Amino acid sequence: MTSYNHLQIVVQISTPYLIGTGFCLNDNGLIITNEHIVRDSKRIVIEHPDQGKQEGEVLFLDPKRDLAIL
Numbered sequence: 001m002t003s004y005n006h007l008q009i010v011v012q013i014s015t016p017y018l019i020g021t022g023f024c025l026n027d028n029g030l031i032i033t034n035e036h037i038v039r040d041s042k043r044i045v046i047e048h049p050d051q052g053k054q055e056g057e058v059l060f061l062d063p064k065r066d067l068a069i070l
Contacts, residue, residue, distance in 0.1 A: 011048050013056070013070070015041035022046070022070065031070040035061050038068050046070065 009024040013033050017040075022033030031046060038044055044056040060069040 009049065011046050013037050014045040014047070016043060017041060024048075025069070030059075031056070033068050033070060035063050035066045035068045038070070039063070044070065 011022050011024065011031060013020045013022050013031075015038055018037050020033060020037035022031045022037075024030070025032050038058050039061070041058075044058065045053055046056040047053045056070045058068060058070060060067075062068070
């Protein structure tokens with residue numbers, strides 16, 4: 001059985017068009033969200049419960065699976 005020593009953190013993702021959620025994938029700051037939330041957005045704001053608001057960058061999009069990595 002695998003044991004995890006950290007909790008997944010849910011964050012809020014805001015764009016000029018939509019607001020959604022995502023979750024922190026690891027301690028390196030990668031965030032998983034839905035592709036339709038960040039689609040065509042130049043400005044993405046991530047609100048972390050402990051770190052406040054910060055600008056985000058889209059690193060990967062998969063429209064077929066509705067997946068984005070920030």
